[in-house]
Amino acid sequence: MIEFDCRLARPDFKLDVAFSAGQGVTALFGPSGSGKSTVIRLIAGLERPDDGRIVADDAVLADTAAGIVLPPHRRRIGLVFQDAQLFPHLSVRANLTYGRWFTPRRERAVPFDDVVQVLGIDRLLDRRPATLSGGERQRVAIGRALLASPRLLLMDEPLASLDDARKREILPFIEHLRDAFRIPIVYVSHAVDEVARLAGHVVRLEAGRVAAAGPASEILAPTSLSTASRFEAVSILTATVERYDPAFAVTILDHPAGRIILPGHLGGTAMEPTPTGLGPGSPATSQAGAMTGKPTDRTASSPPGALVRLSIRATNVTLAVGRPSNLSIRTALTGTVVHIATDDGPFALATIALRGGDRLTAYITRLAAAELGLDTGDEVHALIKAVSLDERMVPGLQIPSE
């Protein structure tokens, strides 16, 4: 649990941000220069607020009114840097155990073996950081931060310096971490895919201020018709695994609004079945065995009935009035138009309340909206091409060719 409320003025930059974050992953999301990294540095104690208050787990880290600003080493806040920052003169093992030297014995809550197992770094322990790949380094850096048993784990664009393949290698580990250890994570990113996949709660920053904060499914929904944000807008749907169809190598998901087809089949890191699992403090980690993590489950196949979270880009949704036929698209979700935003530009942004409650947004042209006569209250079918869903970004999905 963290409460943050700080102001900072620099000649070229002003920050005035307040938010709170609970269990699970809270994403700080926004364009570069919006102040995400500064917030992280303020929490870690690497930067001093002009005035403000930061409280983590009932410990006051900074309170300028009371004259308190703790130095980084007294805060017990873990920080994973963009580029690992492993100690080059120490072995992987010594890097991992570095923080333990400074953690009082009774506060060492994170077992070494569990971290090594969850992160899959057991075979790297005697190596030097210089001999590791970028993805391995980042995993060790995450482990090192965790093993100091922090109150809070900060991750400052931990995947930004990695290529797509390495990103896909690390994401499941971060996901597993979120579910296996009861340490809240504040995750900084400007990549909407990562945020949609990991975070339950999102704080959107713009120019040093909080533009919006709330559940990921609300905050990641598009807010404007501007061209720049068009490709960033995603909706998040929660669906149940119905079955895997080996004949066509697709997974069929069940959603109250209709069937969703996904390429590939699901592995084991899908979320534990939870009510909706999206809000902060959702009990995704409260299942039995949370601390031990059961990393070996990673390769097991996820059973029918498991919940998965899908992020669907608003630009990939087609709207149809009346049930379409003779289309290659197999996924058609039914719902009601609740809002259509337009301006003088080419686009219209439709928000659809799907049957079952999830909200889906779709970018269409203003022309299409006019010619269809689309209006609030209309019943529509939202069509989603299965091939446009990035199955690599769905937790636990195993791509058939790999």
Place this chain on the structure above:
Amino acid sequence: MPELTPEEWTAVALSLRIAAVATLASLPFAIAVAHLLARRDFPGKTLVDGLVHLPLVLPPVVTGYLLLLLFGKRGPLGAFLADFGIVFSFRWTGAALACAVMGFPLMVRAIRLSFEAVDRRLEAAAGTLGAGPFAVFATVTLPLALPGVLVGAILCFAKALGEFGATITFVSNIPGETQTLSAAIYTFTQIPGGDAGALRLTVVAVVIALGALVLSEWLQRRASRRVAVYA
């Protein structure tokens, strides 16, 4: 090659002892000053920096004379330290002090550069892992700067072996007490028939210098292999 006389051996051994003591005794101070200059901003930093570098630009004889004024029997520091039984003037310890002062700027420069080359984000990482300022220094900064510290120490040692002007001005040229290798060679050149002795000691000086260079190269390579940087 003719054998060295006992007096010549004494001069060689004395030189090595003075250089070693000068280097080892000033190393902790050099590390502290270098760290201060590399990592802290404080009022008067330029002045400290200038004072440290002064022996590098002053004529050695001037440095030696200043030491004589300060640490001589009637000098303010010399009189104070004499109360504690520490005497520098006309002793080999004084020669070590002169050598340390002359080698200090070289040592501080090398160590400061290597401190500045240590990535501050690594120090920040250590801080977030719970390490206080001293622990960060001892476990991250110093080990990573070790090759530079070794270079600084060897530079100081080499400078101390060759020091002449400040030493002879401060503690004179007393055989067996303050007559170093350089001073002994100088003495040989001042007396008729001293050429052979001067030549013998010159050969020794060359051998020691070469040996120090080879040793420093070897130590550095070992240290930088341990402190492997990211590929």
